[in-house]
Amino acid sequence: MIIFNKSISLSLLAGTLMFGLAPAYVAAAEAQFVLNNCASCHVLTQTEKDTLQSYMSRKGPDLYYAGNKYREAWMVKWLQNPQRIRPGGMFFGNHTEVTDEGDVIKEGSLPDPVHVKLSKEDAQDSAAYLMTLTAKSDLLAEENYTPKKISKRMGAMNFSKFKGCSSCHRDRPDYGGVSGPELYTAAERLQENFMTSYIRNPQVWESKSLMPNRHLPDKEVSKLVDYLKLLEEK
């Protein structure tokens, strides 16, 4: 069923490309490479609404708004040398084992190797194509993050104690929750305005995101991104 739907969306996309609606500067060959090699795990054009079930069984993160989410330089680097981003996998529940000491991420249950590894050229071409996928631009237009100085100590306390982010996310390799993506690499991976927008309202990006909306005012959203940026500068 899923495969059937995918092939429809693929031919639709291929159709749009052939009719020349895709940005002119992306060669069809680059788009085709991504369609052929990546669409089995990543959503490249949104066709259906997520349900909790479909969200929990995703094979990879949605990339249909990749151009509004990721930093191209990071993608080029990561695709050549992928390192795990989500310590509990795409959905922690699919990798969790109940033990006498509490629930743990099952040893050996996460994909190994972490991800397909691309040559430099393929990585550059794929990243360039992914940057043209810019659904949800209107959401970024609403953001205007301006960096402010923050102390690492206060930032860390805010991240864990006051906002509770560290329950699910790590701000260093050896501390924090494992159900969400690690965040000590967030600023390297993600665009600033994407980070503020997602923290402000995760569900406008992913309707079934497991992240709560803590209804934070602008100032508090910015403070969290200030901290994530500080982590990148280590």
Place this chain on the structure above:
Amino acid sequence: MKTSILALTLLAATTGSPALLAADAENGRTLYRGYCAQCHGLEGDGFGVNAPDMEVAPKDHTETAEMQARSDADLFKAIKQGGKAVDKSVLMPNWDANMSDDEIRDLVAYLRVLSNTGAK
């Protein structure tokens, strides 16, 4: 899975609570696995994968006596508005943006199954 449906039916039959009669504990179970188990544990014992580094321990939802002390309205409020709204830790998040009131009622029904307590 079948036993929880049975438990719920029995429960609903004995208490006759209109809210719980309408609620779907089986759906609550799915929601629990998706949103709650990361902290509260797949079996609801408070030992989820995120629990080891947390400064406040997630509540053990299998604790019959303690769960008995909470009304359905208390549980609903804690889930929808977060721990802070019921004078508990902010580390218990608010889930109002993740699910509808009906879904939260399904979760409350499932918590009653997990803790083996009746609707209140």
